[in-house]
Amino acid sequence: MLQEADNSYRTIRVAPQPSGFGAEITGPDLSHPLDRETLAEVKAAWARHAVVAFPDQPLTLDQLEAFTQQIGPFGKDPFIKPMPGHPNVLELRREPDEKATNFGAGWHSDWSFQAEPPAATLLHSEVVPPVGGDTLFCDCAAAYAALSPTMQRMIAPLRAVHSASRAYGTKGVFARETEKRTLQIIVSEEAEETLTHPLVRTHPVTGRRALFISPVYTVGVEGLTPSESQQILALLFAHMIQPQFIYRHRWRPKMLLMWDNRCTMHLAEGGYDGYLRLMHRTTVAGDRPV
Numbered sequence: 406m407l408q409e410a411d412n413s414y415r416t417i418r419v420a421p422q423p424s425g426f427g428a429e430i431t432g433p434d435l436s437h438p439l440d441r442e443t444l445a446e447v448k449a450a451w452a453r454h455a456v457v458a459f460p461d462q463p464l465t466l467d468q469l470e471a472f473t474q475q476i477g478p479f480g481k482d483p484f485i486k487p488m489p490g491h492p493n494v495l496e497l498r499r500e501p502d503e504k505a506t507n508f509g510a511g512w513h514s515d516w517s518f519q520a521e522p523p524a525a526t527l528l529h530s531e532v533v534p535p536v537g538g539d540t541l542f543c544d545c546a547a548a549y550a551a552l553s554p555t556m557q558r559m560i561a562p563l564r565a566v567h568s569a570s571r572a573y574g575t576k577g578v579f580a581r582e583t584e585k586r587t588l589q590i591i592v593s594e595e596a597e598e599t600l601t602h603p604l605v606r607t608h609p610v611t612g613r614r615a616l617f618i619s620p621v622y623t624v625g626v627e628g629l630t631p632s633e634s635q636q637i638l639a640l641l642f643a644h645m646i647q648p649q650f651i652y653r654h655r656w657r658p659k660m661l662l663m664w665d666n667r668c669t670m671h672l673a674e675g676g677y678d679g680y681l682r683l684m685h686r687t688t689v690a691g692d693r694p695v
């Protein structure tokens with residue numbers, strides 16, 4: 406249920422979700438370059454609501470790429486083969502007869518194991534199954550804000566260890582799977598690498614603090630024992646995925662969704678075996694988390 410449009414915008418119509426996390430934007434035609442004011446308002450609405458949906462936007466791959474670059478330069482997408490002739494576009498296609506677990510089925514923030522993880526991910530729906538296939542988002546800034554001041558102080562100095570190993574490593578989920586998958590995943594030793602980011606990061610645009618951890622890519626906390634790491638992360642994950650921090654996105658065909666990886670995590674639901682689902686995805690480069 407969307408709220409009344411927020412009339413503080415001049416060039417676009419922004420209808421926020423009741424919590425303020427997530428919004429639908431109508432008005433602009435994303436198949437053409439946006440003028441400066443419209444682009445600024447789209448970016449402002451995105452900063453404010455973190456996950457913005459643009460319904461009824463039939464876009465070619467070229468137009469999706471062009472809009473992405475109006476938000477910022479492309480990010481680098483490892484471990485998945487891009488579309489032929491479109492090195493910055495991933496085609497997320499799941500065939501009706503596919504049995505492998507749907508892609509993105511665990512909570513994560515895209516490529517958080519990179520030194521400079523992507524600021525934005527854009528996902529455009531081509532074919533939407535009649536059942537299932539929702540994308541769930543967690544508001545990691547609201548989740549941080551809801552922690553006690555004591556817990557906030559406790560976790561403030563911590564650095565979380567991120568790695569792609571559980572998903573893309575040589576012993577990871579994809580390496581072990583036996584079902585056929587249309588998406589071409591490149592399992593690699595490179596995925597075993599780890600790096601650390603602040604467990605609480607500050608958003609470079611809004612200045613809001615957010616928990617920057619996820620069950621898929623956060624494998625520990627620097628300086629803690631494995632048991633201590635596991636327990637504090639489990640406590641924080643259980644806190645983050647409470648209903649009050651979640652926005653459930655329901656897809657319609659030809660919808661563009663843009664989310665902010667710096668203050669959200671997301672999960673792709675399945676439940677559409679027997680139906681084709683087809684999406685195109687791009688990412689926008691981001692900064693080193695601070």
Ligand SMILES: [Fe+2]
Binds near residue numbers: 509671
């Ligand atoms: Fe993702």
